[in-house]
Amino acid sequence: xxxxxxxxxxxxxxxxxxxxxxxxxxxxxxxxxxxxxxxxxxxxxxxxxxxxxxxxxxxxxxxxxxxxxxxxxxxxxxxxxxxxxxxxxxxxxxxxxxxxxxxxxxxxxxxxxxxxxxxxxxxxxxxxxxxxxxxxxxxxxxxxxxxxxxxxxxxxxxxxxxxx
Amino acid sequence: xxxxxxxxxxxxxxxxxxxxxxxxxxxxxxxxxxxxxxxxxxxxxxxxxxxxxxxxxxxxxxxxxxxxxxxxxxxxxxxxxxxxxxxxxxxxxxxxxxxxxxxxxxxxxxxxxxxxxxxxxxxxxxxxxxxxxxxxxxxxxxxxxxxxxxxxxxxxxxxxxxxxxxxxxxxxxxxxxxxxxxxxxxxxxxxxxxxxxxxxxxxxxxxxxxxxxxxxxxxxxxxxxxxxxxxxxxxxxxxxxxxxxxxxxxxxxxxxxxxxxxxxxxxxxxxxxxxxxxxxxxxxxxxxxxxxxxxxxxxxxxxxxxxxxxxxxxxxxxxxxxxxxxxxxxxxxxxxxxxxxxxxxxxxxxxxxxxxxxxxxxxxxxxxxxxxxxxxxxxxxxxxxxxxxxxxxxxxxxxxxxxxxxxxxxxxxxxxxxxxxxxx
Numbered sequence: 001x002x003x004x005x006x007x008x009x010x011x012x013x014x015x016x017x018x019x020x021x022x023x024x025x026x027x028x029x030x031x032x033x034x035x036x037x038x039x040x041x042x043x044x045x046x047x048x049x050x051x052x053x054x055x056x057x058x059x060x061x062x063x064x065x066x067x068x069x070x071x072x073x074x075x076x077x078x079x080x081x082x083x084x085x086x087x088x089x090x091x092x093x094x095x096x097x098x099x100x101x102x103x104x105x106x107x108x109x110x111x112x113x114x115x116x117x118x119x120x121x122x123x124x125x126x127x128x129x130x131x132x133x134x135x136x137x138x139x140x141x142x143x144x145x146x147x148x149x150x151x152x153x154x155x156x157x158x159x160x161x162x163x164x
Numbered sequence: 165x166x167x168x169x170x171x172x173x174x175x176x177x178x179x180x181x182x183x184x185x186x187x188x189x190x191x192x193x194x195x196x197x198x199x200x201x202x203x204x205x206x207x208x209x210x211x212x213x214x215x216x217x218x219x220x221x222x223x224x225x226x227x228x229x230x231x232x233x234x235x236x237x238x239x240x241x242x243x244x245x246x247x248x249x250x251x252x253x254x255x256x257x258x259x260x261x262x263x264x265x266x267x268x269x270x271x272x273x274x275x276x277x278x279x280x281x282x283x284x285x286x287x288x289x290x291x292x293x294x295x296x297x298x299x300x301x302x303x304x305x306x307x308x309x310x311x312x313x314x315x316x317x318x319x320x321x322x323x324x325x326x327x328x329x330x331x332x333x334x335x336x337x338x339x340x341x342x343x344x345x346x347x348x349x350x351x352x353x354x355x356x357x358x359x360x361x362x363x364x365x366x367x368x369x370x371x372x373x374x375x376x377x378x379x380x381x382x383x384x385x386x387x388x389x390x391x392x393x394x395x396x397x398x399x400x401x402x403x404x405x406x407x408x409x410x411x412x413x414x415x416x417x418x419x420x421x422x423x424x425x426x427x428x429x430x431x432x433x434x435x436x437x438x439x440x441x442x443x444x445x446x447x448x449x450x451x452x453x454x455x456x457x458x459x460x461x462x463x464x465x466x467x468x469x470x471x472x473x474x475x476x477x478x479x480x481x482x483x484x485x486x487x488x489x490x491x492x493x494x495x496x497x498x499x500x501x502x503x504x505x506x507x508x509x510x511x512x513x514x515x516x517x518x519x520x521x522x523x524x525x526x527x528x529x530x531x532x533x534x535x536x537x538x539x540x541x542x543x544x545x546x547x548x549x550x551x552x553x554x555x556x557x558x559x560x561x562x563x564x565x566x567x568x569x570x571x572x573x574x575x576x577x578x579x580x581x582x583x584x585x586x587x588x
Contacts, residue, residue, distance in 0.1 A: 026183055029320055032297070033182065036324060044335045048342070056342035063335035065283050065427070067343040069355050097216040112278045120224050120279075127222045 060111055070110035072145040075121065078102035079136040089138065095128055104143075117142070122158045129160035137161050182323055185316035187442035192256065192302035192312070193469040193516040194325070195295050197433035198288075199254035200520050202266065204527040205426050206288050207250050211243040213273050213280050227275040234276060242269055253295065256303035263296025284426040290328060291430055297321040307516075313442045313471040322437050329434050330398035337391035346388065350380030359423040365545055372421060390414055404438045411435060419526075420545060429523055436470070436515055444474030445496035446513055451478045451488045460491065469516035504563060508554040522547065 047059035058068040078086040078101055089101040099105065109117050121140035129138045140158045217223070218239035226233070234242070246269060252262035270289040274280050300317040345352035353376045358369055376383060390410070397407025412435065419428040448464060450457040461475055478488070493506040501509060511518040522544050529543035553559060 029183065029318070033320060033324060037327065040328060040331050044331075048335070048339065058339070058343065060278075060281060061286065062339070063283065063287075063332050064339035064343070065336045065424075066352060066356070066422075067336075067339040067346060069345055069352060095220060095222045097219040111281045111283070116278055123224060124222055131221070 069146070070108050071114055071117070072106070072108050073117065074104045074106050074143040074145060076102055076104045076141040077125075077139070078141070079138050081136050086139075087136075089128060090132075092128075095131075096124065106145075114144075118156060118158075125158050125160040129162035133163045135162055135164035182318075182320040184319050186319040186322065187313070187471065188300040188302050188315035188317040189307060189312045189469055189471050190437060190439065190441035191298050191300045191317060191322050192307050193441075194322070194433055194436045195253060195256070195259065195298060195300065196304060196307065196469070196516060197436060197519045197523070198291055198295055198430070199250055200523050201426060201429050201433065201527070202250040202253060202288070202292065203247075204523065205429075206266075206270070206285070207246045209285075210270060210273055211246060213277075214239040214243050217273075217276060224277055226277070231272065231275055234273075245269075253292075254304060256300075256305075256307070259298055259300070260296050263292050263294075263298070267293035267296060282425070284424065284430075287332065288426050288430055291325065291434070294321060294325050294328065297324065307469050308466045312469075313444075325434060325437055326398050329431070330395045332395075333391045333398065334395035337388050337395060340384070340388045340391070346384045348381050348385065350382070350384030353380045353383055356422055358421055359541075365420075365542060365549075368420075398438075408435060408438050416548070429526065432519060432522075436519070439470060439515055440472065442471040443496075444471065446472050446474065447476045447494040448473050449478045449492040449494065450475050454488045456490075457488060467514045467517045469514070472513050504560045508551075511551060 044059070044062035047062040048056055048064070050057065050059075058064050076086075077089055077092055077099060079089050080086060086102050089095075092099050092101040107117075121142060125138040125140045129136075132138075138160045142156045142158075144154050144156075214234065217234055218236040223233065246266060249262040249265045249269075252258045253266070267289045270285065270292065274285060274289070298317070298321045300315070302312050302315055306312050306315075340346035343352070345355075354373075356376070358373060360366060360369065393403075394407055394411050394414070397403035397411065411431070415428045415431045415435075418424060448461070450461055452458075464473055465475075476494075478492075490503050491506045493501045493509065495501065495509075525547055526544040529540035531540075533539065533541035554563070
């Protein structure tokens with residue numbers, strides 16, 4: 001193909017010379033824009049100021065960057081039997097990849113609540129106890145380091161007894 | 165300086181509506197920038213989520229009960245497809261499919277476990293979805309070739325991204341107004357986890373921490389005001405120029421202070437959408453008979469993704485002197501820049517390639533530093549500081565001469581072996 005003369009556009013580029021949007025594409029795009037902007041404006045607003053009281057609260061999906069101080073905590077996962085001491089949970093990395101036992105693990109709940117942290121570890125020890133059914137008691141011991149709610153104790157522990 | 169006629173009509177500043185046509189090269193440059201951060205940060209991070217999730221026997225219930233649990237086979241397929249889709253975005257192949265696929269996969273992974281969520285990821289996925297709306301039609305190869313200047317695409321995807329930036333800054337500011345950790349207390353600021361940079365930059369970190377602890381309330385109020393201003397600047401076109409400068413400084417400060425992962429780099433990439441494009445606003449004066457000028461034109465054309473440069477034969481200008489003086493630019497306001505001055509202004513004009521270099525330095529440096537290969541994490545800050553140093557008065561006197569010798573004056577007369585030059 002010969003090069004285009006100066007000031008003109010080569011024929012191969014004409015396909016991208018879109019002059020705008022028209023017809024049903026335009027109506028579809030307009031509907032998409034309205035829905036997109038409505039969701040982007042209303043969802044964060046309703047999350048921050050939840051009805052019916054409309055009081056402010058920090059919410060996960062509402063663009064509250066750096067607004068809250070993320071909770072820091074330390075977790076120990078272990079198991080015990082009778083009056084024996086703490087033992088490591090075998091194959092703990094198989095249950096949650098990257099977790100260790102019985103060494104403490106320092107964690108940060110940057111975007112999730114203390115209730116979600118408690119729920120996670122409560123479910124985890126129950127799951128392990130159910131899976132192993134070896135008569136041990138499986139324990140998740142959580143020490144809140146920074147930022148717990150006022151009504152939350154500084155130390156929380158979950159125990160789940162595995163059936164023998 | 166007389167201004168020759170433009171080969172491409174400039175974008176109408178105020179007349180374009182949502183469904184009008186705008187230069188495609190701007191959104192394509194933004195897409196390439198976003199694809200680079202997707203490839204070097206987002207996809208590796210989300211593939212690590214997939215790997216950890218599928219290797220774990222225990223899972224919390226997903227956000228919605230109907231969401232399917234990820235199996236190891238499906239996880240491996242998603243991991244590969246994410247790289248393919250990110251590559252597609254970079255090369256400009258199947259952009260809508262790739263953008264929406266990455267966004268949908270990302271939101272699915274976020275909803276599988278609340279521990280996967282972060283504002284960084286949320287914002288990046290939002291931008292990927294909007295890139296999926298693009299009909300810019302410019303592959304990376306076409307973006308590098310000069311013909312891209314004439315391509316046009318609908319305005320609404322880039323308008324939507326700009327509004328999205330405004331929405332994000334508005335809610336970030338609103339949250340800080342009501343948050344007990346910001347407002348007039350500023351309690352959040354001293355608790356920020358600052359990044360240690362080393363290599364002489366730690367002094368700046370300490371200075372920043374001293375200021376933060378001394379006046380947290382004032383800084384809190386200033387941050388809120390700044391974010392409200394940036395929200396307004398993203399929406400109102402007359403504020404774009406000021407907003408770009410203020411936003412760049414603010415985001416660069418955040419990146420230096422807390423290095424919040426992808427967020428700052430997505431904001432830098434989004435800044436491209438507030439820049440002029442395909443306006444040929446900067447004139448590059450060239451000697452058509454000079455092989456060095458022709459090589460320079462080839463190089464600049466490949467890097468000028470926003471099509472800011474217009475190549476003007478030096479004979480057509482009033483400043484022709486007979487000997488080729490090297491790199492010579494004329495700014496949109498008519499100011500003529502030579503040699504060193506013309507060279508150091510180019511990273512600001514060539515925003516796309518400059519972003520790619522800095523993003524690769526940031527995430528590549530972070531990758532090496534995380535593997536104990538040395539203080540590579542400071543690489544982007546060292547590069548940026550070195551660039552700022554070029555603007556220190558007196559530096560031009562020391563660096564200008566050797567640069568001019570390397571890139572500058574050369575014989576105007578063509579040599580026998582030089583190929584014939586194209587006109588213009």
